[in-house]
Structure formats: C-alpha cells, structure tokens
Amino acid sequence: MTSQIEQKNNPLHGITLKVMLEKLHDFYGWEELGSKIRINCFIENPSINSSLKFLRKTEWARAKVEKLYLVTIEDDKNRKI
Numbered sequence: 705m706t707s708q709i710e711q712k713n714n715p716l717h718g719i720t721l722k723v724m725l726e727k728l729h730d731f732y733g734w735e736e737l738g739s740k741i742r743i744n745c746f747i748e749n750p751s752i753n754s755s756l757k758f759l760r761k762t763e764w765a766r767a768k769v770e771k772l773y774l775v776t777i778e779d780d781k782n783r784k785i
Contacts, residue, residue: 712777715774715777716770716774719773721756721760721766721769723754724770725755725756725759725774726752726776727767727773727776728769728772728773728776731776732737732779733751734746734747737750738750740772741768741769741772743755743758743765743768744758745759745765750777
C-alpha cells in the first residue's frame with residue numbers, strides 16, 4: 705500500500721523517458737538542450753532514438769534529464785497562472 709502512496713506523489717509516475725525527451729526537445733530544441741545538459745547525445749548528431757539508447761544505459765544522465773523535465777514542467781505551470 706505504501707508503494708501506491710509513494711507513486712501517487714511521484715510527478716514522474718506514468719511518464720516514459722521518451723515522452724520526457726520529446727517534450728524537452730519540443731520546448732528547448734537540441735541546441736539549448738545540449739547547453740543545459742552537456743552530454744554528447746544532445747550535441748553531436750542528436751536524435752530521439754540515439755538519446756534514448758544512451759539515457760537508458762546511463763543513470764546519471766537520465767537523472768539530469770528527469771530533473772530538467774521536472775523544473776521545466778513546474779516553470780511552465782507557473783507561467784500559465
């Protein structure tokens with residue numbers, strides 16, 4: 705039961721890495737995304753598929769993407785008010 709409560713309060717619950725990456729790409733574009741998170745999959749020949757492949761294998765990079773996604777959606781919510 706506590707697992708359900710924890711997931712209920714998790715803002716990333718139900719959001720796939722692909723959805724996060726697509727929204728970040730739509731919002732920032734590859735160039736700005738590469739300047740915010742300095743990893744080669746966003747800088748050299750970036751694509752959704754190559755970035756997903758790298759991020760699924762590299763926990764520290766995925767954590768940075770998740771953090772930027774959370775900051776971005778929070779900022780976006782605040783702008784709409």
